Structures are given as C-alpha cells and as structure tokens.
Amino acid sequence: MAQSGQRKCLNCAEFFTPDHRNRTRQHYCTQPECRKASKTAAQAAWLAKPANQDYWRDPSHVARVQAWRAAHPGYSRKGPKAAVALQDPLPAQAIDSIEETVNRGAIPELPALQDAFTPASPILTGLIAHLFSVTLQDDIDQVTRRLIQLGNDINRRSHHEDHQISASP
Numbered sequence: 740m741a742q743s744g745q746r747k748c749l750n751c752a753e754f755f756t757p758d759h760r761n762r763t764r765q766h767y768c769t770q771p772e773c774r775k776a777s778k779t780a781a782q783a784a785w786l787a788k789p790a791n792q793d794y795w796r797d798p799s800h801v802a803r804v805q806a807w808r809a810a811h812p813g814y815s816r817k818g819p820k821a822a823v824a825l826q827d828p829l830p831a832q833a834i835d836s837i838e839e840t841v842n843r844g845a846i847p848e849l850p851a852l853q854d855a856f857t858p859a860s861p862i863l864t865g866l867i868a869h870l871f872s873v874t875l876q877d878d879i880d881q882v883t884r885r886l887i888q889l890g891n892d893i894n895r896r897s898h899h900e901d902h903q904i905s906a907s908p
Contacts, residue, residue, distance in 0.1 A: 750776040 745754045748768040755768035767777035785791055808814070868874055871882045 748773050749780075 742754070742756075744762075745756050746766065747754055748770075749766045750773040751768060751770060753768060753770075757765035767773040767780075864879060867879055867882050867886070871878075873879055873882060
C-alpha cells in the first residue's frame with residue numbers, strides 16, 4: 740500500500756517516493772532498469788512530436804556531418820587509445836660523492852645508513868614511520884640512525900658487562 744506522497748513506478752509497478760525537486764514529473768523509480776525505461780519513453784515522446792521528427796535529417800546537418808567525416812577519415816575504425824602515464828618515470832639519481840656532501844655542509848663522519856642494514860626493508864621503514872609518526876625520508880633516516888646508535892650503545896654495555904663478569908672470578 741502506498742504511503743502519503745508515494746507513486747507507483749510505470750515500469751516495475753513498485754511504490755517509490757519521488758524526488759522533491761521533480762515530484763510532479765517523476766513517474767519512474769531510481770532502479771537502473773526503470774531509469775532506462777524512463778529514458779526510452781522520453782525519447783519516444785520527443786520523437787513523436789512533428790517538429791522533432793526530422794530534427795537531425797535536414798540538409799544542413801547532413802552536410803555538417805559529411806564535412807566532419809571528410810576531415811577525420813578512419814575515425815570510427817580506430818581502436819581505443821593506449822593509456823598514457825600520468826607522470827614521467829623518475830630518472831635514476833646519482834649518489835653524491837663525499838666531496839660534494841662536504842661542500843654542502845653535510846656531516847661526513849656519520850656512516851652511510853645503507854652500511855648498517857642493506858637493503859632497508861619496507862616493513863622496517865613502515866614500522867619506524869608508524870611508531871615515531873614520521874613520513875619524510877629524512878626524518879625516518881634520523882630516527883633510524885638514533886635506533887642504530889641506541890642498539891650499538893646497548894651492545895657495548897652488555898659486552899662491557901660480560902668482560903667485567905668474566906674478569907672478576
């Protein structure tokens with residue numbers, strides 16, 4: 740049973756609530772099949788009017804289409820265009836030599852990060868980024884260097900304690 744303001748779809752015969760902006764003219768629900776039926780009915784009604792029956796058939800439209808086809812031969816026979824990349828591939832970047840980093844003011848005495856662990860695992864990078872809330876590569880490198888230093892300090896401390904324990908008896 741229809742509720743107040745509802746209407747029966749002309750295609751599927753189900754009750755629906757028309758859109759408030761088009762309430763007086765909406766006779767089909769929003770289901771895809773009903774939308775197709777609505778479009779078909781609207782086109783048939785438009786073509787049924789005498790003024791519209793020869794809308795695209797007069798000589799001026801025929802000449803326009805023929806001229807366009809002559810200017811674009813083979814257009815309808817072409818296949819779909821290949822997808823074009825949205826960005827250019829990144830060129831390989833040369834690694835700076837030590838002299839160049841010294842000239843730029845970088846600290847040359849820090850060991851290269853790739854010497855500590857090669858290659859940096861994406862899971863390790865993601866874990867560092869997540870735990871320390873950093874996303875920039877420079878920040879991740881800085882945190883990684885701090886973690887490596889902390890690990891080295893712990894290893895030296897435990898190694899030092901082992902020597903003290905073995906030397907005391």
